[in-house]
Amino acid sequence: MAGPIEDSKAQHPAFYAIVVMLIIMAVGPIVLMFVNSFKLDVDIISGTSGLLFLPTIQNYETALCDILPYELEHLDFCGLKFGGAFINSLIIALVSTVLTLVIGCMAAYALVRFRFMGRDTASGTTLMVRMVPPAVLLVPVFGLWNNEFCISKSSWLGEIIRDNFGGRGDVCLAGTHSGIILIYVAMNLPFVIWILQSFIVQVPRQLEEAARMDGAGPFQVFFKVVLPLIKPGLAAAAIFTFRIAWNEYLLASALSDRDTKTVPILIVNNMSEFNVEWGVIMATGMLLAIPPIIFTLFASRQIITGMTAGAVKG
């Protein structure tokens, strides 16, 4: 093998062979899922391998049966409520991303730009809670969201909610979109604050001071001067937050009820059954994977910057 150092323009052919193999290994499983999602189960099981099959969108139709405007011939009963779950996932992921970003960059700004009492504690705590796994939060969040974070049904607000939305018992966070959003925002904040700090540090102070000279208040300086300058950081943070909120399974499954199920829950529930319908499940998996894939293809540079900033200074 030639030394890995030479920067000669023409590389050894074996080198390209390695690169091609790596690409196949990295993307192969995803391509496989993509291809299989267009196959009928008969084709998947009989193993008419490769690309010799008649592609069909039937799997996608089965998955989305509850929001398709037309009746399906191959299906008598729409059991998989994928469409509804997809909408739940979208609401939860988008709202928690926006909230996390707004709240996170304000906090990051305060931690970078101001000296104040408790600054080091705040910054240290942020760092430590970054490593808390969702599994550790499962038990307390389940208990709190079901029993403590509730409005009594006899209070006026509780009465209004019960009258308008129905249901019995006290009004609790568990089972609502807001409940899941709250924990996602809290989980993502430490990481977002951390990443954004490293971007805000690079904003030249003179710019902010100039704006202040012109009579801008702290909030104006923040929104009009700082935010536009850290757009790449915001993009990276947004993608990471969205990815976690969109992909997360464990806490959502503990907190959601029948109407607030997200897509990952649906997929896990359908996987654990003995007889897996591979075609349909691959179609749902593909639908869940599409938004992150699109982000990756269009914003890979921001993702990589964010990853490096988040880790190397970690």
Added chain:
Amino acid sequence: MRATNFNRLTPYLFLAPALVIMVLALLYPLGYMVYGSFRDWDPSQSLGESEFTGLANYVTLWNDANFRESVGVTLKFAVSVVSVEMLLGVGLALLLDRNLRGMSILRTLFILPMMIAPVVVGLVWRYMYHPTVGVFNRTLKSVGLESVDWLGQHALLSVIIADIWQWTPFIFILSLAALQSLPRSALEAARIDGATGWQQIIYIKLPLMMPVLIVTGLLRLIDAFKVLEVILVMTEGGPGLSTEILALRISRTATEFRELGVAAAMSNYLLILLMLLTLFMLAYNRWQEYRAAKAQRIMEGGV
């Protein structure tokens, strides 16, 4: 006067929303968990109604063979995953650190596996490992080899392979970034002195990259303890307890066995372990910064 008051309040105003949310939904739950871990608590009662049992949950776990096995599986999983990923990731970065056209496309494709949902990763690999339908056994069969019982006999290995597929790119990308920010002068000097490719790697590149590599490895190790969904979808912890990592056992103890107190104690064990790792990482970072600052001072003093 009011203006100065306002200025003094500003940082707190900026910080308040984040603080409220993190205290309410992270710190308070963590405290709640620690409190609950000392109690005999099941999901039908609120925490106040449960009985205080002292360290009983912790002692039960300590003597529980299943819990110990689960700890063993977790450690085996985390250590093997991180060491293989470090070797592969750093190796690939050293190999691919050249002026390649299309490098950015390559990196884009490499980060795909870590962007898609763990649930989906689990689903794809479960399909590929399938005893009859899966690609691996089908390929083995077509070349006339015995089929392998991937998710049965070799479940832990199979789960490890899937994680390596998903996360090696993470190490690769961070190592590549570290490599490309090495001081050109050191490499140039080594090349002029006639160091071979391997000598440059062993004596210059690796030592200079080491601080970044150690932090990357620790970050990955912490994350390896968080893995849950991929394994849940692939094996559900089985067969037996062979792939039941701690995170999975916590969730099963809480939802299937309905022993919230024990699950809380288990979460606490995991949390303490991760906290130690994080503290170690932070201390290492501080030490590096201190060393860099000292080197800087010596340089300046010398000049």
